[in-house]
Amino acid sequence: MKKAILFGASGFVGGYLLHDLLQSDSYEEVIVVVRKPLEVQHPKLKTVIAHYETLAQYQNELVADDVFIALGTTKKKTPDEKIYYQIDHDYPVLAAQLTKANGAKSVLMVSAVGANVNSSIFYVKTKGETERDVIEVGFEHTHIFQPSMIMGNRAESRPLEKVFIGIFSVVNLLLIGKLNKYKGISAKDIAKAMFTAAQQPAEKVKVYQWKEMQHLLQ
Template sequence: MSAEKKGKKALLFGASGFVGNYLLEGLLNDPDYEQVTVVVRKDLNISNQKLKVLIGDYHSLPDLKNEIVADEVFIALGTTKKNTPDQKTYYQVDHDYPVLAAQTGKEKGAKSVFLVSAVGPDADSSVFYIRTKGETERDIIAQDLQHTHIFRPSMIMGNRKESRTLEKSLITIFSVINPLFIGPMQKFRGIEGKDIAKAMLAAAKRPAGKLKVYEWKEMHALL
């Protein structure tokens, strides 16, 4: 009689964010996962027997290592210029923390990493945002996990808890012009935050090579 197959253990960073919240919900409801560990700055006030909450951030993550076991690490970290105007702090949240998260996940057993990035990253760009995304991708790939999945959404659509007037206006515009992005321009189509999370969870169930990049077309195909 064969031993009962054990479920996977997921490690999630950014669970309190827009995409991360959908990821957390999906992981907790997925029978393939027996444990979901989240690293957050404050308690999420969610009660679930599969959920393990670790209070921490970039600075305290090394102290939490002993409490982490993971098969897969999901990274949905990020900030905005409005919330983090200082470029050094922004870089720490958008680059240093995701790279440390991937490194920590690998050290604690993770074979796969799933990263929310952005469309058009370029480590050689003169534009800070694009360069930061490019350097984050480059340095997470360099962690050399068995499987690296990178998701590159353009405009992330959906109803957020926090009020972002400009973003709401852009989402309205994107909902109208989305069909105009065809061919090579498809990657600039807006996508719902919940659909990014769905695509990430679907990708985790599929065989993958060393590196897989998902733009709008590839994410949409997983829905």
């Protein structure tokens, strides 16, 4: 059986992904890297308490076959662009580098639709640079997931986001053909798609938008 490591287990997608990994017979151990202990207990679960600044000190504990990265923040939560970039770019790239150096074969990462290194929009450009730099780490298989609006009920209150989710519930019906990549998708389904992709034969680099994620959910 394989070992998995998950960065972002306390997040929206990461929480669902952790559940799927722990319930699976495909993994004998699931390592989570978090800033504080989770309220989850399981025989297969190993917790590494670390911050970005100290992550390299724990490299010997970051040994797995499959690496799942579901890290990220929001402009509201992190208005400082320097800190935002550290969370959305530097941390995922460092996680990829450390685990690849330990022999990990595959990395599966949540990004965002429209990610583009040439964009003038900070958020979009950051996502694009993160994708580029994780791909350059050189895993045998790199899976990039690009959701649009992430649907579902978060533990934290985001009133404006709830409004957009309501809008997307209607707009989704109109987004057909080439526009379907902008359809909203639930955090639970993103997690399931990531888990499923890790169990299948893969290309060197594969990008999954709404349509590709739907295929994994069938």
